[in-house]
Amino acid sequence: MWQAFIVVFREGFESFLIVGIILAYLRRIGQNHLVPAMYWGIGASVLASAGLGYMLSKGVNESLWEGVFGVVTIVLVGSLVIHMWKAGPQIKRDMESRLSRISARPSKGLAFAGVFLFTLVMITKEGMETVLMLFQIHDPKIVTGVIFGVAGTVAISWAWVNFGHLINVKRFFQVTAIFLLLFMVQIAIYSFHESSVPK
Numbered sequence: 001m002w003q004a005f006i007v008v009f010r011e012g013f014e015s016f017l018i019v020g021i022i023l024a025y026l027r028r029i030g031q032n033h034l035v036p037a038m039y040w041g042i043g044a045s046v047l048a049s050a051g052l053g054y055m056l057s058k059g060v061n062e063s064l065w066e067g068v069f070g071v072v073t074i075v076l077v078g079s080l081v082i083h084m085w086k087a088g089p090q091i092k093r094d095m096e097s098r099l100s101r102i103s104a105r106p107s108k109g110l111a112f113a114g115v116f117l118f119t120l121v122m123i124t125k126e127g128m129e130t131v132l133m134l135f136q137i138h139d140p141k142i143v144t145g146v147i148f149g150v151a152g153t154v155a156i157s158w159a160w161v162n163f164g165h166l167i168n169v170k171r172f173f174q175v176t177a178i179f180l181l182l183f184m185v186q187i188a189i190y191s192f193h194e195s196s197v198p199k
Contacts, residue, residue: 001141001148003169008149009156011130016157018095018122025096026115035172041119048120049127055163056135149175 024039102114132144 001139001146003137003150004142004145005149007130007133007137007144009152011126011133012149012153013156013160015123016153016160018126019119021095022099022115022119022122025099026103029100029103031111033108034103034111037115038119041116042123044116044120045123045127048124049131052098052128053131053134056131060094134169167169 016179019038019042023035026034026038098118099115101110102118105111105114134146137145140147
């Protein structure tokens with residue numbers, strides 16, 4: 001249950017921060033007409049992540065495939081944690097730089113499509129990581145963990161909006177990164193076991 005909670009809590013808050021950065025930047029530069037593109041991107045990313053989850057739940061029941069997806073999860077999440085440690089302080093600036101180029105396109109249609117695709121890629125990345133990690137959890141209380149994770153995300157997001165100066169985001173990501181890395185070790189052991197079991 002706690003693994004599912006940490007996964008959903010961290011990835012959900014990270015998605016919230018991404019959306020917050022996009023929304024704040026578009027409003028700051030006076031491009032409010034591009035905000036709907038962000039919402040469409042969020043909706044499409046949720047559908048894409050849910051689709052991956054459905055496919056995994058229906059089509060992947062063999063031990064070999066569980067082992068393969070375990071390795072994929074380790075590579076993706078491990079590289080993400082390392083990247084966040086290195087690039088975390090500059091992520092807001094990098095996102096705003098990309099959004100600046102996208103929103104400055106002369107065609108409104110291209111700018112709309114650019115913001116949509118940017119949001120889709122950024123949020124889908126978080127959604128896919130969440131699905132792949134949740135797929136590795138073999139706990140009957142996983143649904144409870146997911147529900148608590150969503151509730152925690154809503155709570156910390158509300159706290160960020162109202163008391164942002166009191167939340168040490170850097171420390172939050174450092175602590176949750178340690179839990180994710182420990183989870184990656186567990187996935188590695190499980191994946192090795194599933195891949196080596198005689199079929």
